[in-house]
Amino acid sequence: MSSLPSLTRLHRPLVWFAASMGALALISAVGILVDDRILVGVPIWTKPFKFSVSFVAYALSLAWMLSLLPRGRRVGWWAGTVVVVASAAEMVLITLQVIRGKQSHFNHATPFDDAVFQIMGATVVILWLGALVIAALLLRARILDRAMAWAVRLSSLIALAGAAVGFLMVRPTPEQLADDNAPISGAHAVGVPDGGPSMPLTGWASNGGDLRIAHFFGMHALQLLPLLLIVLAALAPRFARLADERVRLRLTLTAAAAYAATFVLLTWQALRGQALLAPDGVTLAGAGAIALLGAAATALSLRGARGASPSPSPTPASPSAPTPAPHPSQEFTP
Template identity: 55%
Template sequence: MITTSPPARALEPRVHWHRPLIALSAAMVAVVLVSAIGLLVDDRLINGSPAWSKPLKFGISFALFGATLAWMLTLSRRARRTGWWAGTVVAVISIAEMALVLTQVVRGKTSHFNTETEFDDTLFNLMGQMILILWIATFVVSVVVSLQRQQEPATTWAIRFGLGLSLIGMLLAFFMTDATPEQRAELNANRPVTAIGAHSVGVPDGGPSMPVTGWSTTGGDLRIPHFVGIHALQALPLLSLLLVALAAKHPLLAKASTRLHLTLIATAGYTATIALLTWQALRGQALLHPDTTTLTAAGTLIAVLAIATTAVLSRSARSGRPAPPTC
């Protein structure tokens, strides 16, 4: 009697997407739509920005965050229960955080750094505590996902470094919670203050800003490295997947070690960029108005990355074309 084995695909475990994180992304898409309508019909300004701009930006960021973590958890085969619970905490806390942001928008109040009333102060402190829980839960998800090696080494390390840099980007928000020199002077004089902390450095929040992002054009803005750091979660894995997709048509990328080295160079460049943007912001310097020192540092970084990339591709060209990638 002749028996046949089932196809290999049938033997693979079913991939279960993390439903709470997918629900988070779906809820944030709804928030984005509501916020977009709010921008059209509500002309209120909160601290110099359109009232619905913050939930719009937060909604987009949280939607990407939830979808990315949900995808990454499908790649994990170890500690899956731990990853599921940590991902669920991420989803619940993220939705609760957005609920507080929306509450303040409806009230016409700023949600961050607001100490104007006891209620505002309580909400801001609660948001800070929830962000800490969110960071810890994201860290646990990162550990679970990082335990798994992917078939493509570049993707394995892109995911690991993307998660790590995203966690660092989240921590950069704590720079914003420190009182500004002006706020500290008021506190030392026992005078009431309506805010403790700020996005901007060297200038008050609510001044001239870039369209869409709202980043300051007259001083430093810590939201910039915060944003860039958090979205390493998407940028680095996408780069590695792009390199794999291009490898079949471009002989220089056909070797797995070449793709890995290019990913590591990009990671180093991304890390240095976060550091450079943080340094620039802390010096009270607007993104679009860098001084000579900042331009020199940026130029040096670009030159180093270009030399390293050229060296990797040159070595790949000399070594010849291996078999195309399997993933």
């Protein structure tokens, strides 16, 4: 089976949601150019732009994952639809606050702002649970080879850890704790206030730590690791070693380990109040160790696999012998 299914098998609500997020990304990009309002140190339309671009990749990857299901498609369809509804609700609230000129995250200034933030928190939990159901369905699907199965399992765990970083953001800062009437409770940055010098487009703090970096990186493991398997499968006809399932499995485990280690390093760097582009010697040493170990593990994964074993030549069938029908499960073999 091709890893790129027919468009008719993709989850339509997710595809339409991805299209709507693409349109919102364009609207937000125009807003960044023409709307001169600044919120928390960045153009006010930056947040919906970042979120909509992220949701395009997220929705399309889930639509592809659901297309792989030979069974449980009804449950998968509903789980994907729940993800769409929760994600759409979050984006409506974020855009509403942009139009109002108000901060959407951590804002408790008024009862309405507090309600908006609380609802957004609920949508994130619902979205995560929907994605968890989809991952569980894929884990049980017989279409998955071992490499894809482990990619789904490990990416789900890393994404869960990435989501958990969000809980660190809602903690009030020492300055906020000192003010009982602080309208904002929580922060993205560590060691510096939100709204200071930031990186272009992302808005991540450039003068201190920022937990959004690890949060973003960890959450998108859910898409990036399975996409790695698609790339490996696409390259298999040109590189014989990748046709070996064992090689793809070893490469998957290597990539997942390197990804998880990088996620931990990014979280640790942010918690120490260190900017992403200003790493100290310890952070650089950690990054170098991940790179060296990852390269060594990749080389070992490829070593010893000289290519796929040649298939034995089929024995000519007797004219009177009927051709056996394929087993139903073989029809879903990727």
